[in-house]
Amino acid sequence: MIHEFKKRWVSFGIGLIWLFVILWPLLGIKPEGLEFGTTFALWGKLAVAALCIMIVYELNVRGVFDGAKKAGSAITGSTRKAYAAIPQWLLLLILLALALVFPSMTGRYGHDVACNVLIYVCLGLGLNIVVGLAGLLDLGYIAFYGVGAYTYALLSIHYQLSFWMSLPIAGCLAAIAGCIIGYPTLRMRGDYLAIVTLGFGEIVRLILNNWMELTNGPNGLSGIKRPGVYWLDMTNGWTLEHFWVKKVWMYYYVILFIAICTIIAVYRLNYSRIGRAWEAIREDETAAELMGVNTFLLKLLAYASGAVFAGFAGAFFASRMRFVSPESFTFLESAMVLAMVVLGGMGSIPGVILGALALIALPEVFREFDLYRMLVFGGVMTVMMLVRPKGLWPAKRVGRRSEEMD
Amino acid sequence: MSESKEVILELRDVTSAYGNIEALKGISLKVHKGEIVSIIGANGAGKSTTLMTICNIVPTVKGDIFYQGERINALGSEVLPTMGLCQVPEGRRIFPRLTVTENLEMGAFFRKDQAGIKDDMERAFEFFPKLRERRRQLGGTLSGGEQQMLAIGRAIMSRPKVLLLDEPSMGLAPLIVQQIFKIIEEINSQGVTVLLVEQNANLALQASHRGYVLETGSVVMEDDASALLSNSDIRKAYLGE
Ligand SMILES: Nc1ncnc2c1ncn2[C@@H]1O[C@H](COP(=O)(O)OP(=O)(O)O)[C@@H](O)[C@H]1O
Ligand SMILES: [Mg+2]
Numbered sequence: 215m216i217h218e219f220k221k222r223w224v225s226f227g228i229g230l231i232w233l234f235v236i237l238w239p240l241l242g243i244k245p246e247g248l249e250f251g252t253t254f255a256l257w258g259k260l261a262v263a264a265l266c267i268m269i270v271y272e273l274n275v276r277g278v279f280d281g282a283k284k285a286g287s288a289i290t291g292s293t294r295k296a297y298a299a300i301p302q303w304l305l306l307l308i309l310l311a312l313a314l315v316f317p318s319m320t321g322r323y324g325h326d327v328a329c330n331v332l333i334y335v336c337l338g339l340g341l342n343i344v345v346g347l348a349g350l351l352d353l354g355y356i357a358f359y360g361v362g363a364y365t366y367a368l369l370s371i372h373y374q375l376s377f378w379m380s381l382p383i384a385g386c387l388a389a390i391a392g393c394i395i396g397y398p399t400l401r402m403r404g405d406y407l408a409i410v411t412l413g414f415g416e417i418v419r420l421i422l423n424n425w426m427e428l429t430n431g432p433n434g435l436s437g438i439k440r441p442g443v444y445w446l447d448m449t450n451g452w453t454l455e456h457f458w459v460k461k462v463w464m465y466y467y468v469i470l471f472i473a474i475c476t477i478i479a480v481y482r483l484n485y486s487r488i489g490r491a492w493e494a495i496r497e498d499e500t501a502a503e504l505m506g507v508n509t510f511l512l513k514l515l516a517y518a519s520g521a522v523f524a525g526f527a528g529a530f531f532a533s534r535m536r537f538v539s540p541e542s543f544t545f546l547e548s549a550m551v552l553a554m555v556v557l558g559g560m561g562s563i564p565g566v567i568l569g570a571l572a573l574i575a576l577p578e579v580f581r582e583f584d585l586y587r588m589l590v591f592g593g594v595m596t597v598m599m600l601v602r603p604k605g606l607w608p609a610k611r612v613g614r615r616s617e618e619m620d
Numbered sequence: 621m622s623e624s625k626e627v628i629l630e631l632r633d634v635t636s637a638y639g640n641i642e643a644l645k646g647i648s649l650k651v652h653k654g655e656i657v658s659i660i661g662a663n664g665a666g667k668s669t670t671l672m673t674i675c676n677i678v679p680t681v682k683g684d685i686f687y688q689g690e691r692i693n694a695l696g697s698e699v700l701p702t703m704g705l706c707q708v709p710e711g712r713r714i715f716p717r718l719t720v721t722e723n724l725e726m727g728a729f730f731r732k733d734q735a736g737i738k739d740d741m742e743r744a745f746e747f748f749p750k751l752r753e754r755r756r757q758l759g760g761t762l763s764g765g766e767q768q769m770l771a772i773g774r775a776i777m778s779r780p781k782v783l784l785l786d787e788p789s790m791g792l793a794p795l796i797v798q799q800i801f802k803i804i805e806e807i808n809s810q811g812v813t814v815l816l817v818e819q820n821a822n823l824a825l826q827a828s829h830r831g832y833v834l835e836t837g838s839v840v841m842e843d844d845a846s847a848l849l850s851n852s853d854i855r856k857a858y859l860g861e
Pocket of ligand 1: 662667
């Protein structure tokens with residue numbers, strides 16, 4: 215006890231000294247000379263904050279909070295019981311209803327953020343197939359998003375094709391791009407795969423950046439048409455009215471529709487034979503092959519179907535911005551989507567949705583911090599991975615089909 | 621075993637390599653229908669490579685592999701289980717984050733007959749009652765012995781005609797090893813031909829009809845199991861005498 219106490223505080227001290235050593239070169243070395251004031255000021259604040267945390271931890275170890283914890287766990291226990299008692303379809307229905315009435319509860323800004331979240335839900339769920347189910351690390355995933363976006367942009371500008379017509383084409387082209395990257399990487403694993411996919415993402419971005427005749431390079435493409443929607447109008451008989459999606463809340467419904475389709479499709483894939491085979495490949499590729507899984511085809515399929523959803527999301531993105539440029543498809547975006555999948559819980563659909571929500575909506579909340587946003591973000595990610603290494607909502611792996619066998 | 625018996629699996633002068641390194645240097649062996657044949661040899665002799673070459677995970681460089689009279693060199697690994705040739709690989713290689721039942725279901729992945737799969741699941745649970753108790757547990761949380769049972773159970777879910785077993789005794793307590801060998805003999809008595817790879821030569825030969833001795837990628841001896849067991853060279857080299 216005493217020994218551990220000492221160990222903790224010694225580590226605390228060493229940690230603080232280290233922090234100073236790291237901070238000073240960042241803050242104290244200036245063109246006009248060396249300077250310690252700012253470093254000490256910031257370091258002092260951090261040290262006080264850390265000290266507070268240490269004291270809380272110390273009190274916790276000594277059992278000061280035990281009473282409160284017991285009450286807390288009783289509350290979570292009873293809510294969990296209540297949650298289990300509600301049938302799942304009812305929960306889904308409530309969620310759907312909330313999603314449907316959401317635009318009337320918020321303003322333009324809220325709609326904007328919601329559209330973003332839903333785009334990333336699609337992206338996250340698509341990447342989840344590749345990373346979470348099939349276990350293939352893909353660091354260039356955003357390339358398929360780019361392919362989808364440019365497909366719709368070009369079809370809309372040059373051929374005046376409507377959004378809904380272009381959507382399947384964007385999906386198809388993204389799937390083909392998925393196969394193109396999938397094919398050469400089929401024999402690779404782990405680190406090599408990461409590097410090749412990373413390279414592929416950059417290649418696509420560079421093509422978009424440099425193929426002036428087709429993509430207009432870094433200037434991007436503008437003049438993309440909005441999606442059109444047919445609406446059953448009943449004011450003067452039953453007529454189909456066509457109108458353009460103009461307001462952000464209308465865009466919200468379009469992407470909500472795409473996201474729900476994506477969720478259903480991914481759910482179906484997840485629990486199909488194909489999903490099971492992907493999981494077997496993730497667990498042990500050779501063993502899967504020995505059990506009669508065509509790993510070649512299924513890995514290609516994983517890349518292709520993951521890419522399809524990115525293609526859809528990309529087409530929507532282009533229609534909403536009405537402008538695309540290569541800047542939107544950088545590695546940082548790929549990393550972001552990957553972070554959502556990992557943070558939410560690999561292979562878990564609700565997890566990925568939560569991950570997208572957390573990584574898109576929360577930074578909006580933190581907008582005040584502005585400069586330190588990415589710092590806070592990184593800190594939260596690190597803490598999350600320490601506290602919940604399997605993600606916010608880990609995939610339930612206690613077999614569904616196994617239950618049915620009994 | 622008599623020569624009149626039907627040959628179900630045959631390797632003729634098979635060479636295979638990892639890159640430039642030749643691991644099998646022209647191996648020939650025959651397995652008759654209904655037999656248990658064991659391949660014994662020291663660590664690194666090429667036993668696992670032999671099984672992986674049969675399953676075309678390691679490609680054949682030269683020579684022919686025949687299964688039920690058909691040349692299978694060029695067939696994809698994933699086709700072989702559908703033909704009744706199934707391997708339990710070295711180190712078990714179960715799917716750690718799938719449940720026991722899901723692991724077993726993966727063994728029947730290519731099959732579509734739900735009723736038959738259910739029967740075979742029952743049969744696997746009868747062979748290994750431990751697995752029934754643990755059917756909802758993740759494969760990775762099983763003990764070594766249970767994982768070996770799961771790996772064998774998974775393989776018999778494919779209704780194999782020939783079962784390739786790579787070191788089923790590896791890292792297991794003697795009592796469990798005996799249990800597993802008893803079940804291998806039982807599976808064999810139900811009509812499944814077994815090609816068994818083992819470092820534990822004594823145990824393997826006692827369970828087998830015939831045996832091959834492998835040394836650095838070549839077959840150096842083949843005989844009836846009882847003859848190999850009483851051979852003084854073999855006893856010195858592999859049975860620790
Ligand atoms: N993946 C591999 N890459 C390169 N060489 C390998 C590989 N696997 C096995 N070998 C080599 O092939 C030879 C035979 O190995 P193996 O078949 O595993 O032996 P055994 O199963 O009899 O212990 C050894 O020399 C080993 O080093
Ligand atoms: Mg071996």
